[in-house]
Amino acid sequence: MFTACGVRRVFRTSFKNSRFSRKLFGMTVNFQAPKGTRDFYPSDMAVRRFIEDIWRKVSIRHGFQEVDGPTFESLDLYRVKSGDEIVSQLFAFTDRGERELALRPEFTPTLARMVAQKAAGLPRPIKWFSIPRCYRAEQPQKGRLREFIQWNVDFIGDASDRADRECIAVCVDALMECGLTAADIHIGWNHRELLTQALTSTFVAPDRVSNAYYILDRLQKYDFAARKALYQEQHCTPGECEHFETIASAGTSPEVLTTWMNSWPVAVTDAIKTFEKRLADSGLAEICRFDLSVVRGLAYYTGFVFEVVDAQGQNRAIAGGGRYDKLIEMFGGPAMPAVGFGMGDVVLEILLRERNRLPANLMPPADVFVINALEDATISDQLVARLRRSQWNADHSAITRPGLNVQTSYRSTRNIGKLLQEASGCGARVALILAPEEVSRGMIKLKNLTDRTEAEIAIADVPDRVHGMLKP
């Protein structure tokens, strides 16, 4: 009934005569990228590389090591963490062995599985990052695609706020490296355990905590009418409604909120102050603020949570994460405290474009441009091939001269002026000009495109001279 790859034959046959299948069997169709996915042409890919390279570089200098897992996992893996309701948001399929699989909607389950599987053998703490492509079968909209790239950073095996702060630091450093400033983004943080203590010691009954979280998550986004409906839906008592309205008014009357917060247990406010002090020590005070409305939807967060938002754009979320001390255990590993966050490429790219922060030219510049003004291409082809290739020592154990980025023209013109323009266009620092008169004497013209100086050198000397000129 099911074919090897999990597509029902009956299904394919039954659609044979529909509009979809006419498209299918005609051969002159204009195919498009599937809905919610992207084609990356060179200029798109350059932006993706710019972002991914910064994520990678910054992760590494903060001491995180790169990992990755399969693009698809057992469907079970997602059910364990998120329950059956997750299934409708996944791209799921079966393999030949009728195993249920799904394209990863996020990396955390894979991470938890990988840590659980090798927990005993891994040096602690585990500081990992990954840059997986992830997939969600949801309606595409601005900032949300069906296929996206997500930077994941996780610090596992350290229960202290040092790990929390390192996560914030690497996140902020990467955003700054992309060209954003403290005026572009801010980070709201909260602490679910402390917040629970504060809520239960003031106005929320212990069995109403999850309702309170649900409400806090929405309070800032809803107007009065929507909040009223929300309180009703969550069966709030009049006392609860009053308190939530106080919290909702924080934007216009912060003093009312302060009064409420002053009634919190001293241990809670002290813990918050200590964390604020430590953020300041790490140089993060300016960008971070304690924010009651940041509770994060996912149930697995156990303590500290944070969200990076666009400071100018209706609180659009750029990244988010928090502490998930129970998750590794849930996947069969030992009890291990953990904290981490994720950042998608789609919203970040939109933000960088809106703020005009992408560098003007993201294409890697050429080192050398070879201009051939001869009838025949043999010498030119040889030179290009030779300069591009790395030179090795005799036993091929080390590169003695790395290959260069060498470009040349594929146009038929032999007009040196036009070809020099092409050379400048691809950012070359050196042009090598093969012209009949010089070549007849075994010579070539070498032009330094930075200072516009020229020299005539023997063709055989080209590699030495060019490498000498390009040395930093």
Place this chain on the structure above:
Amino acid sequence: MFTACGVRRVFRTSFKNSRFSRKLFGMTVNFQAPKGTRDFYPSDMAVRRFIEDIWRKVSIRHGFQEVDGPTFESLDLYRVKSGDEIVSQLFAFTDRGERELALRPEFTPTLARMVAQKAAGLPRPIKWFSIPRCYRAEQPQKGRLREFIQWNVDFIGDASDRADRECIAVCVDALMECGLTAADIHIGWNHRELLTQALTSTFVAPDRVSNAYYILDRLQKYDFAARKALYQEQHCTPGECEHFETIASAGTSPEVLTTWMNSWPVAVTDAIKTFEKRLADSGLAEICRFDLSVVRGLAYYTGFVFEVVDAQGQNRAIAGGGRYDKLIEMFGGPAMPAVGFGMGDVVLEILLRERNRLPANLMPPADVFVINALEDATISDQLVARLRRSQWNADHSAITRPGLNVQTSYRSTRNIGKLLQEASGCGARVALILAPEEVSRGMIKLKNLTDRTEAEIAIADVPDRVHGMLKP
């Protein structure tokens, strides 16, 4: 009948009581990576980065630009190129809109679609590379996994052998850059158009050419008995059998083969000699040889074809490609000549490991290691955070001092000797030692781990001094 994500509800329910589904609903399962896929722990990822970075770097210096497409495409896209039989080798699924999709088994259909879609606006020639993950629903075996990474290089819009040679050159350069030598690999090349002329002008009837290709593809791999069965299966005439046996004997009696090749049309042998000469001009003569048995299975190749094989390992294929001048048209684009090849990561990694060509330490070394011998971590944390972060100029338009790779210990020990060992272990060039006596005077010990010299400097001077020491 179909749920949003394309998994039939009936299917899930019917398996509820099987062994598989018991696994599904229990919570203490040890999850594994799906069959035929890989987990990339840091040391595995370092190898993948080593390979991918070389592919990328070498592609760019040969003038190719990076592109990518969606991980999945319309199932039709693969049917157009490869017919219905491809479907059983794909991971296919449907989305909410009941569109049939499949994980990409290769990149070429995406490439052809992308070129066809924007053909008018793209500067020619198109020199593109990509490093996609690809997926095949086949039985995993050594060197063949269900999920792999494939380097694709394509040169589109140039019908000349210059494009063919550029493809071979970038392929060879990347393999050399990985540490392989001309003794490790060789490249067999052929030309389907020339071969067809040679075959039809000697012993193959025009309507028997595809049978001849089928046989040539297998000749070197089969023993006498298998060849006999092959001739029978392909309904060979006695004359054909005799000729194929001559070709099969090339390894032991090349002179018989030479006699046959001497009877080829002069235009064909001349074209082969010309191409050989041009390969020599590009410095590729040593590694390349004309090889009749290289015909490449895929029907879309139209001319030049080549295969990179392990010179010591039973002709294990490392890469392969050729000219496909009709493919862009097939996807609705204009007529555009094209040549390209693919190289997978799985076989390459096996080869590099077997030949012991992977560098000993692939982890990026640290710049600085901060040793904290104080009770409190505040100063240490500040220093680490500060050095990791890039410093910008006043208007945040340029980085004035790039962030450094700064590591520190998460162990509780304050034993400086042990911590210095940890510093050396991560390749740090500078150690900064925070000890009570020095810090009480606002000073810190700076140790150059390369020449083992030490200096005492003011904590405030650390960034300047460290950056000065690390300058290349």
